[in-house]
Amino acid sequence: MIELTDVSYTYPHTVHPALHRVSLNLEKGRCIMVTGPSGAGKTSLCLAACGILHHEYGGKKEGTVIVDNRNVTEYASLSDLAQNVGIVFDDPEAQMIFTTVEEELLSALEHRGLSAEVIEERLDGIIRTTYLDKLRDRSPHHLSGGQKQRVALAATLALGNDILILDEPTSELDEHATERIAEILTDLKNQGKTILLIEHKYRHFEGIVDSLVILENGAITASGIPGEVLKDARIRGMIFPDFSTIHKSHPKLSGSEPVISVQNLTHSYEDVPALSGINLTIRRGEFVAIVGENGSGKTTLVKHFNRLLSPTSGDVIINGKNTRECSIAELAHDVGLVFQNPDHMFFADTVREEIAYGVDNLGIKNRDAVIEAALRDADLSETAAMYPRWLSRGERQRLAIACVVAMQPGIIVLDEPTTGLDGYEALLVIGMLKNLQEKGHTIIIITHNQEIAQHCADRVIMMENGHIISDSGAA
């Protein structure tokens, strides 16, 4: 159904090709999973496979792309291609155009030349299969990242095309929600759909993947039956990162003083309770993982640590100071928060300036030495003069951490630091955090990744519906 032959592509104004002689043959009813490091050209491959590159982008193109037995250049327009191919892009927010979930799906159904009755019927069917019943009338802007991903998938399914291209459709989903997507895809495959899947989480999709493709630096370095491809130890490490190799330090915690103390914390957004009755003490030098499903209150909790949110009731004490009495800027000396999406914070012209921003805000001494050290720790010394947004996702994530580390806070909080990274990149990030812990920092991460939580954290806190339901380190 999709056949790429020797496809090379270079984006306008760049030198290095994003894709280099990529050949791929996706037969009807099969599923190919493509994986590889961030910045390897996976998204470009998606754009090529559905003809968008040839129709919408400039730059240098070589090779041929055949979709449903026709060369993509023979299709009159994207709308024409859209009759055959459905694609889910990696940014769910950008795919939410309308004002209710139902309207979003209708907008896709309306252009298929179906009768009104068939549309209503299909709408109900899709809402059922993607478990969107409760969200039907909600505004897409108010959904969580994971819910948005499900709506984006549903809108593409609504087109009813036989070919589906999915660019990291589960990047913001927890384990449970990823399982759901895997189930949906299994059903689709059983219905005879052809699927090109870009993913990092091979384990969840094992059952449906017929062929595994490894893309690195724009070129395919391995492809074939998953069992064969995974014989290569290096590739195994990329797909199944071995977090157990990260040695667990055993800090002497019993004697160390509490750095965070949360007392009876409650928080409500308008009238909706997000946290209730949270009690928690975190001691200096601990490595804590906070786990829980999407929407369980993890991010809301950590935003209290540097007062981006104030308690509705209860108290948060950081290093002996009640956050109610401190400004956010004061707390930035104590707590560094790395947000889920690093792109929200970059605005400087170079990587070095980006790190300098926080350092200068706090007026830290030995400015230049501190910045150099942060660059070195994040393995970014060579890219110090680059524009932050040109870095790969893995590098951007490390830069986001470096920006915070350079401010020398005792406590470093990270929201989903390994999202969208392949195994090696994730290991690099976790290794970096472990080093920081050894230097005496307290590390708190929010993660969906069970293995990271188990192998790397000294303590795992599980949240559900705004409560802490288990805490492995509770005294």
Add this chain to the structure above:
Amino acid sequence: MAEILQYVHKDAFLHRLNPYTKIFFIVLVTIMAIIATDIPFLILMVIALLAFAAYGRVLSESLNQLKLILVMSVLFILITILTMPNGETLGYLIPKIIPLIGGSVPITTGGLMIGIVLTLRFMILIFAFQLFLISTQPRDIVHAMEKIRIPIDYILMFIIALRFIPTLQIEGQRIHEAQLARGFNPGTGVLGKVKSVSPIIIPLVSNALLRSNVLGLTIDMRGYRTGKRTHVRERNFEKRDYAVMTVLTIVGCGFVALVITRMI
């Protein structure tokens, strides 16, 4: 967060009206607000609009705009006082007690009047458009505009512009938080607000550009420009539409009569 100019899902009177009825309503209200200069009449229009909003159960959403309107009215009145001195002098913007420059900017009845009229007009326009946007799904707007032969590209531009408002609001908030977390201290008060805007603009715009690319592709891949469309859940012209249209026509005629007899 209060969202500006976004559809709110409800099942109320305004929501059930046909989009054309509401477009007719906006056109009429706009024309009336532009022609009328009589302050009591304009105030009456504002009250009528709010009553209409209350009847359609969207009053609280309408009142959310008051802050914006307040800022705007202060600006308008200030500008007209400065630029259109006319009529009796009521006092001076810079009190006479201050030496040299004291008494230099007169507050005149004319300037004040024009400022108030402008404010009321904008208030009416904002309320009217908001009533329309709050109660009409973008999909219905697309259909309605398409039927009156507005090219699809222009319609989509309009829809996307509206759609980006909450995205930019939410995104701006996130970026601002990320910067606060990095020790950015813009200070408080007006100066702080202004200072905090500039570092937000760059990431906001570059994220929005990236996003608009994907958004455009999404629209294309959903086949929006194929031109063929099945009309699902169209709102027919119903009794309530005829009723509202009749009332609006009577109001329109009455207005014309008032204008001709120079009552307002």
